[in-house]
Amino acid sequence: MRFALLFLLLPCFTFAQDLQSINKSFAKTVKQELSNKSIPGAAYTIVKGDQVIAIETFGHLDKKKKQKVNKDTVFRLASVSKPFASTLTTMLAQEKKFSLADPITKYVPEFKLKTPGAAEKIQLRHILSHSSGLMPNSYDNLLHENWSMDKVIKRFDRISPICQPAKCYGYQNVAYGMLQDVIEQTQRQSYKDLLTKRIFEPLGMDNASVGIDVYEQSSNTAKPHVLRKRVKTGRKDKNGKDIRRYVWRTVDVTPDFYKVEPAAGVNASIADMAKWLSANLGYNPEVLPAKLLNELTTPRIETKRDLRRTYWRNHISEAYYGYGWRIYQFEGYELIYHSGWVAGFRADIAYSPDLDIGFAMLMNAEANSISKLSTEFWQSVTESMSVAKLAQQQAE
Template sequence: MGDVILRVLIVIGFVSVCEAAPAPRDKPVVFETSSLPELAGSFDQFFRQELAKANVPGGAYAIVQGDRIISIHGYGVREQGGTEPVDEHTVFRLASVSKTFAAGLSAKLVEEHKFSLDDRLVSYVPEFRFKTDHKADRLQLGHLLSHSAGVMPNAYDNMLEANVPLPRIITSFKKVDPLCDPGECYGYQNVLYAMIGPVMEQTTLRTYENLISDMIFKPLEMSNASVGYQAFLHSENRAAPHVRTRKGWLKTKVKPAYYEVLPAAGVNASVSDMAQWLIAQMGHRPEVMSAGVLDSLTEKKIRTKKELRRRDWRNYLKDAYYGLGWRIYQFGKEQLIYHGGWVAGFRADVAYSKSRDVGIVILLNAESNVINRLSTRFWAEIMKSAI
C-alpha cells in the first residue's frame, strides 16, 4: 500500500497572469430578439421533465445574456417529502464550483500586487514538502490553481473525508513525490488547491471569508452567498442534500469534510447569486472583475484529455483544458468556459460562452447525472450551427 493510501475520485468538478497586455475579449454574438427567449422556454420544459423523470427532489437554473437574467426558476422541494419549495434564493452547496471564486479572488489580488502566481508555495507555507525535498521548491501558486502541480489526482481527499485536520494533511505530502514536474501534467486537487487560502490571508492580513465577502459577494449583490459549514446551516432557505439508494433519493446530513478546504469547495449560493457571478464572468461588471482578470482566468494552462470521455459531454467535446479555476472546453467549433461541482448530496454546473455572451447555471439537491443532460442539451441548442 506504500506510505499512504491515496484515493482517486472522479470529480466533475471545474495561468499565471501574463505580464503582457491582455488580448481583446471576443465581441459577443447578438441573438435575434426572439431566439434566446424561445430557447429558454423550451429548456424550462426540458428541465422540469428531466427532474421529474429522475425523481430529483429539487433544482434551480438561471440563463443570462449580457447583463440580464433571461430566465430563472426553481422547481421541486428543498427536502424529499417536504413542502418548502426550491426558489431562486434557495441556497445550495457549490462544491468544486467554489474554485471559480478562489481563482477570481486570487487574480484580483494579483492585480493589486498582493502576490504573484509565480511565487513559490513554500514561501508562504514553509512546512509543505514532498518526499524529495527540493521538489517542493518548484511548486508555484499558479500550479495550484491550474491543477498542474504534478501530484496524483485527488491526493489525500480520503483524509479530508475522514475529517483529518488540514495541517496534518499538508504535512502528509512529505511522504510522496509528484508524478511529473509542475506544469507538465494535470491532476485534479482539492487539498493543494486550498493552499491558495493561506497565501491570501498572509498577504492581506484578512480571512478568506472576509475577502470573498467584501471583494465578490457584496459588490455583486450576491445576498444569499456565504462560505463555510456553519454559514450553510444558518441559511433558513437552504436545500437538503440527497443521495441515491435502492428506494430512491434519501435525505442525508450535510458533511463538513470539504468545508475544510474553503477555496476548493466551501462556497454556498443560490441560483440568483450565481446569475450575478456569471454576468461578472462575462465581462459586465468590470469594476468587480476586470477584463485583465477575466482573461487570465480563461487562458489555457494544461490539457485535460480525460474530460473528453465525460458522460453526455463526450458527444460534443473536441478538446479540453484547465485555466485558473475554470475549464476551457472546445464544444464543437466553439469555446465554452465551464466548471462543475459534486459533493455529497449536491450537483452544480456553471458555464458561459464568451463569443455568444450567454451563460447558464444549474443547481441540484441530489447527486444525479441528469445535470449532464441538462447542460449539454442547452449548449447543443445554443451552438447548433457550430457543432
C-alpha cells in the same frame, strides 16, 4: 482580448428571443428529467450579457417537506467554488499583493514531498491550474475521514510527484485549499471576509457565503440527498430499457470539504449565479476587469480526459484548464466551464464569451442528470446559432 466585444464579430442578430424559445422547451426537458429521476430540487439560470433571460426553479428543499425551491434558495457549490478562489487569488496577484510565481512553500512551509526539493518547485500558478505534478485528488480520502487540514498537509511528505510542475494535469482539492493560507497571510483578513468584500457584495450576490456555519443558519437552504436505491417499475422507455424509480435519502451536510474553502466552501443561490455569470461575461468591469478575466481563462494545461466525458464527448474538440476554470471548444465556440459535486449536491456553470451567454444549474441530489442537461442546453444554443447563420447567409 477575447473579452473585447468578441461577440460583435458574430452575425448582427440577437439571441434574446431565441433564448426565450430555447428556455421554454428546455424547462420542460428539465422538469421531465427531474421527474424521471425523482430528484428533490433544482434551479437554473440563463443570462445573455447583463440580462437575466430565465431563472427556473423546481421541487423542494427537502424531499420530506413541502418548502419549495425559489431563486434565493442556497445550495452548496462544491468545486464551482474554485472559480471564486482563482478570481480572488489572481485579482490580488495583479494588485502586487504576492506573485503567482511564488512557491507555495513560502506560505505553507510545512508542505513537503518525499522527493527532495519537489515541493519548492510548485508555484501558486500551478496550484490554480491543477498542474502541480501531484497525483490527482491527493489525500481527498483524508478529508472524508475528517482529518484536519494541518494534519493532511503534513502527510504529503509520504508521496512523490508524478511529473514536474506544468507538465501534467492532476485535479486537486487539498492543494487548492492551501490558497487560503496565501491570501490570509498576505491580507491579514479571513478568506471568507475577503471573498465577501471583493466579490459577493460588489456583485450583489446577497445569498452567497463561505462555510458550513452560515449555510446551516439559513432557513432557505437546500438539503442534501444521496441515492438510496433504484427500483424497477416494470415499464420500458422508448429505447426498450427498464425504467427505474430513484429513491433518495436526505442526509446531513458534511463538513469534510468545507475544510478546503477555496476548493469547495462556497454556498450560493441561483439568483447569485446569474450575477456571477454576467460579471464573468465582462459586464461588471469595476469588479472583474477584462485583464483579470483574460488571465483566468487563458489555457494553462491540457485536460485530454475531458474529451471523453459522458454527454460532452460528442461536442468538445479541445479541453484545457486555466485558473479555476475549464476551457472547452464546444461545437466551435469557446465555453468556460466548471462542475461541482459533494455529498448530496451537484452544480454546473458555464459561459461562452463568443456567444455572450451564460448558464448555471444547481441540484440538491447526486444525480448525473446535471451533466446531461447542461450539455443539452449548450447543444440547443449552438444549433440555434447554426440555423441563424444559415438564414443570414441565404438572405445575403
